[in-house]
Amino acid sequence: MKKSLLIYGALFMAIIFAACAGNTPTPKPRGYFHIDMPAKKYQTYSGDCPFTFDYPVYAKMVPDSDKNAQPCWNNLVFPQFNGRLHLTYHRIESAKEFTKLVEYARELAFKHTIKADAIDQKLVNYPEKKVYGIYYAIDGNAASSVQFFLTDSAKNYFRGALYFNERPQYDSIQPVINFIKQDIDVMINSFKWKK
Secondary structure (H helix, E strand, C coil), X not given: CHHHHHHHHHHHHHHHHHHHCCCCCCCCCCCCCCCCCCCCXXXXXXXXXXEEEEXXXXXXXXXXXXXXXXXXXXXXXXXXXXXXXXXXXXXXXXXXXXXXXXXXXXXXXXXXXXXXXXXXXXXXXXXCCCEEEEEEEEEECCCEEEEEEEECCCCEEEEEEEEECCCCCHHHHHHXXXXXXXXXXXXXXXXXXXX
């Protein structure tokens, strides 16, 4: 009985070692949920503010509820993506204030340098509409992946910053960021100051 138990034990160990021989374990890649993107369709925002632009129908324009919010401060909420584009407007009273707002926008974009892999800047220049500005594309695990400001260089200043209500994981939200960047491009291209 002991001898047969010993033979079965040895045979079992031989099978285990043979099964493992030559197999190199490979880790499985991370899997992410499939995200269904809605069809691109736009509507025009033309509230009581001194500007208009087109924004997607699958987003909601919600007044900013922060206690320090000023008139024409809104959040363009993307409920299906758990994100928002925070939008602020300032009336420019002096050249000094204009310089301060432009520098503040640059500071806010470059605060993400610690987590960002890269920050690309693109000039926005539509002289026929008097719309000028800078678009910051922030790559990496930063809290905000897109920031921009638009101005007429005289009286009006408009700023936007994209945020998600999730811990930043750039590789998992990259398709959503690319999708919303297209909407931001439409917003900027259609942006006009009211007379």
